[in-house]
Amino acid sequence: MKKLQLSIAALALMFAVSCGNNAESTKVEAGEAQKTEDVSATAATYTVDNAATKIQWKGSKAIGGGHEGTIALKEGSIVNVEGGKVVGGKFIFDFNTLTPTDIQGEKADQLKGHLLADDFLGATAHPEGHFVITGVTEGAPADSKLAGATHTVTGNLTLKGQEHSITFPAIITVTETSVNAKSELYFDRTQWGINYESDASVKDKFINKEIELKLDITANK
Known part of the structure; x- marks a missing residue:
């Protein structure tokens, strides 16, 4: 009976993990940082329009539930274009703009404070996140789950x-x-x-390692 209970618990955990991410989200793996090349002097610079840009994040617990919200990009976020193609770009995530959207008021403030704390993002020492494009190719990667994907981005x-x-x-x-x-x-x-609380030994406090991002970024010339 005990073995049966453990098996059911394991299945429930696997189900929670597998269902935590959107069906169109592609898992990405961390690799060795790539060398960034200087963008051609003839490339045009498009500036990210924060008013027209939306970045959503989502995290979940293994037993169900979780939180989601938004984050904005800082001034200085750009996209480089040459010959009608994206050839570079730099995006600066402003952690101070991190905003939970599934809860409000004091609970939202508490969650934001926790996410910015040293045991999570460590925003006091690292108030920003960065993504720098190192390559863009036409066509989707083989493991893409994004419907209508036109390109593969590496950075x-x-x-x-x-x-x-x-x-x-x-x-x-x-x-x-x-x-x-x-x-x-989504990424680990x-x-x-x-x-923080990524070890399954914490049981009901276990937070899935995966963070999901949904990006809709607009930049203007």
Whole structure:
């Protein structure tokens, strides 16, 4: 009977983990940071429009539930375009703009304070996150789950002072005056040293390692 109970618990845990992410989210793995090349002097610079940009995050517990919210990009976030193609870009995540959207008031303030604390994002020492594009190719990666993906984006993601390369699918549209990029992805936060309650031994307090991001970024010339 005890073995049966343990088996049911294990299945429940697996179900919770597998259902924690959107069906169109692609899992990305942390790799060795890639060398960044200087962008051509002839490339055009498009500035990210925060009013037209939306970045959503989501985290979940293994037993169900979790939290979600938004975060904004800082001034200085740009996209480089040449020949009608994205050839570079830098995005600065402003952790002080992190806003829970599933709860309000004091509870939201408490959650934000916890997420910014040293045992999670460590925003006092690292108030920003960075993503620097190192390559963009046409066509989606083989493991893409993003419907309509047009490109594969590779870049260095820096969180809590740790820099790793990631690759993910995106839907990118470039015009003479604007760039729009959409994607849905999730990654293992512990690969960036964000280890808070990621050990299954904490049982009902166990927080899934995966953080999901939904990106809708617009930049204007």
